Amino acid sequence: MQLDDRLDDRKVKILQAIIRNYLETGEPVGSRTISKYTDLNLSSATIRNEMSDLEELGYIVQPYTSAGRIPSDKGYRLYVDTMMEEKEREVVEMKEMLLEKEDKVDNLLKQVAKVLATNTEYATMISTPRYQRNKVKFIQLSRMDKNQLVAVIVVEGNIIKNNILDVEEELDDETILKLNILLNTHLNGLSIDEINLAMISALKQKAGIHSDIISNVIDAVAEAIKSDDDLEIYTSGANNIFKYPELSDNQKASELITALEEKQQLTEWMHEGLEGDDHQGIQVYIGNETPISTMRDCSVVTATYELEEGMQGTIGIIGPKRMDYEKVITTLKSLKNQLDTLYKKT
Amino acid sequence: MQLDDRLDDRKVKILQAIIRNYLETGEPVGSRTISKYTDLNLSSATIRNEMSDLEELGYIVQPYTSAGRIPSDKGYRLYVDTMMEEKEREVVEMKEMLLEKEDKVDNLLKQVAKVLATNTEYATMISTPRYQRNKVKFIQLSRMDKNQLVAVIVVEGNIIKNNILDVEEELDDETILKLNILLNTHLNGLSIDEINLAMISALKQKAGIHSDIISNVIDAVAEAIKSDDDLEIYTSGANNIFKYPELSDNQKASELITALEEKQQLTEWMHEGLEGDDHQGIQVYIGNETPISTMRDCSVVTATYELEEGMQGTIGIIGPKRMDYEKVITTLKSLKNQLDTLYKKT
DNA sequence: TGTTAGCACTCGTTTGATTAGAGTGCTAAC
DNA sequence: GTTAGCACTCTAATCAAACGAGTGCTAACA
Known part of the structure; x- marks a missing residue:
């Protein structure tokens, strides 16, 4: 008999039972x-037949002959997908996330990573928001020293950047004032795309003999807006991986710790993760679906959050493949909501 | 026969041989x-007698009856101390530490931690400098919005801090200018100790109706100077601990990773570490000498560096007790020197 | 008196064999 | 289509024996 590609209802139930049980025990x-666990009232023999089918379809695998079954990546995938549909509406409030509004976004994020790690008992990571199309809001040059100017640049979202500029010639207050006015009138409200070469040379011309300062300021502005080096990732709860035997043999643990420490890879991943959009900004990577090879024995659930218009970041939870997807997803959803609204109403 | 408290020359040689061998093999x-390893030309039996003495004196221990000996903390201590004396002068140049002067000190430090970890194959940490008695160099209030001021505060070492202040009443340019002058004339050159209550109330009085802004600014200044939250610690190379079997059983590895992640403890330690001063700013903590209990199976070598006058930070290397003290210490010394001079000549 | 050879003894580690148990696949009966 | 029964498979746990590195002690030696 040719096995139908489609699973009947009973098979799905059995698969779910297997996965749920495996999530709990890890065995x-x-x-x-x-047979005992489900309310299907079927004998173990029947279940065996069904399991045999499920294995043939690739949803579960046997670690070795005559052992029990464990879910395959494909099995997890099905489980997660169906579960997502079911839970699409339900969002549980996060317990006691004392998210007092930190003045420093960085600290907030670090704290979130930490709380999340303690809460879920998995490793977590959180990327700082990208300010893709951010606009200049305010620029101010001030003389600090004889030969040093402080350039303060505020971009949307009240992100403040400073640079110290060395100047050769001494500038008097009036010149600085003029430059300030010039800069503000021309650059305010512009995003990085809009500050092009033509714009810059026009500015320089107007600045006259002080055009070299303009260059420096423009550089500072560019840096402030693009803030590439600011795209950092905070991780927390790395030690949690030791709670799961299947991840904590020396080899794997070492690789995982390295992966979490090596933020570069994570950054790139989170970066691209912002594009795809599955279920309300939640994405699940199971086993080999993760782009980082050393995480092939893990599952990673990510959520995209948005602090203010255009400021998107990503939260991720890294755990064993048998992670409690349900809890993780609802937790992430709730957290995402909180972050989404936190800064909106400012 | 009563054993002499003092070690004769031969005992020291044997002890050194034991330690060196143990450092290599870990067995x-x-x-x-x-007997074979040293050039003392002694039979194993003689060595046995000496080792028996050394054990009685507490320099080495037997993991179990009829096993070889391993150094005790006391043994390591002696070894390190004598070695330090020998190597006091010798400072090897660090290999290829592409320490191009980063504009951001933070990035520099992160990089140092990383290079150091790769270089030594141990875990490393580095704390950002403390600006203990730092002085205010420049203060500037600017109006950004109708109801928002940007306060920029530069302290010695060109550390720039900003705060956004919400103000209820709208301030005109002249008022802001006056405030700026007021603040700069009174606060410039002062350290945090010197900005006391009397000072503040005097300022407030002079500010007249704008005294509440002064409060806010003072708060911002205080925060900028004390910069407690800026005393961060970067760690790197946590995965290196898996290279040493004696550290990488699950229990210990987990604890260690946690200790490295839990920066609070480290921070306090590094903080107090700045006081004591052993050998040219290098300190060695062996086993239980570390204040962090989960590191009792490790040794930690720390060095204090100074970027600019009064800006001290600490670098630390965490490894197994059988770490290559010689290499670590010379490496740290060289690095310390580089950091010490790096910003001095600016 | 210090050094050495020899030998019995100790104790953790390795090895191999055996056992227990969980789980399967298959067959035959319902 | 479902179930009971049974032989079979494979792992993990258990145990004993052999191993061997290393010691402590004694007696002999220079």
């Missing part, structure tokens, strides 16, 4: 367990 | 090994 689960 | 070392 391969046998037919007898399922 | 308990027996009498026969030493």
Whole structure:
């Protein structure tokens, strides 16, 4: 008999039972367990037949002959997808996330990573928001020293940047005032795309003999807006991986710790993660679906949050493949909501 | 016969041989090994006698009856101390530490931690400099919005801080200018100790109706100077601990990773570490000498560096007790020197 | 008196064999 | 289509024996 590609209802139920049980115990689960566990009233023999089918379809695998079954990546995938549909509406409030509005976004994020790690008992990461199309809001040059200017640049979202500019010639207050006016009138409200070469040379011309300062300021502005080096990632709860035997043998643990420490890779991943958009900004990567090879034994759930218009970042949870997807997803959703609204009403 | 408290020359040689051998292999070392290893031309039996003495004196221990000996904390201590004396003068140049002067000190430090970790194959940490008695160099209030001021505060070492202040009443340019002059004339050159209550109330009085702004600014200044939250610690190379079997069983590895992640503890330690001063700013903590209990199986070597006058920070290397003290210490010394001079000549 | 050879003894580690148990696949009966 | 029964498979746990590195002690030696 040719096996139907489509799963009937009973198979799905059995698969879910297997996965749920495996999530709890971490041990391969046998037919007898399922027979007792489910309310299907089927004998272990029947379950065995069904499991045999499920294995043939690739949803579960046997670690070795005559052991119980564990879910394959494909199995997890099905489970997660169906579960997502079911839970699409339900969003549980996060317990006691004392998210007092920190004045420093960085500290807030660090704290979120930490709380999340303690809460879920998995490792977590959170990327700082990207300010893709951010606009200049305010520029101010001030003389600090004889030969040094402080350039303060505020971009949308009240992100403040400063640079110290060395100047050769001494500038008097009036010149500085003029430059300030010039800069503000021309650059305010512009995003990085809009500050092009033509714009810059026009500015320089107007600045006259002080055109070299303009260059410096423009550089500072560019840096402030693009803020590439500011796209950082905070991780927390790395030690949690030791709670899951399947991740904590020396080899794997070492690789994982390295992956979490090596933020470069994570950054790139989170970066691109901002594009795709599955279920309300939540994405699940199971096993080999993660782009980082050393995480092939893990699952990663990410959520995209938005602090203010255009300021998007990503939160991620890294755990074993048998992570409690349900809890993780609802937790992330709730957190995402909180972050989304936190700065909106400012 | 009562054992002399003092070690004779031969005992020291044997102890050194034991330790050196143990550093290499990580295995308990027996009498026969030493007999062959050293140029003392002694039989294993003689060595056995000496080792028996050394054990009684507490310099080495036996993991179990009839195993070889391994150094005790006391043994390491002696070894490190004598070695330090020998190497006091010798400072090897660090290999290829592309320390191009980063404009951001933070990035520099992160990079140092990383390079150091790769270089030594141990875990590393580095704390950002403390600006203990730092002085205010420049203060500037600017109006950004109708109801928002930007306060820019520059302290010695060109550390720039900003705060956004919400103001209820709208201020005109002249008022702001007056405030700026007031603040600069009174606060410039002062350290945090010197900005006391009397000072503040005097300022407020002079500010007249704008005294509440003064309060806010003072708060911002205080925060900028004390910069407690800026005393951060970067760690790197946590995965290196897996290279040493004696540290990488699950329990210990987990604890260690946690300790490295839990920066609070480290911060306090590094903080107090700045006081004591052993050998040219290098300190060695062996086993239980570390204040962090989960590091009792490790040794930690720290060095204090100074970027600019009064800006001290600490670098630390965390490894197994059998770490290559010689290499670590010379490496740290060289690095310390580089950091010490790097910003001095600016 | 200090050094050495020899030998019995100790104790953790390695090895191999055996056992227990969980789980499967298959067959035959319902 | 479902179930009971049974032989079979494979892992993990257990145990004993052999191993061997290393010691402590004694007696002999220079």
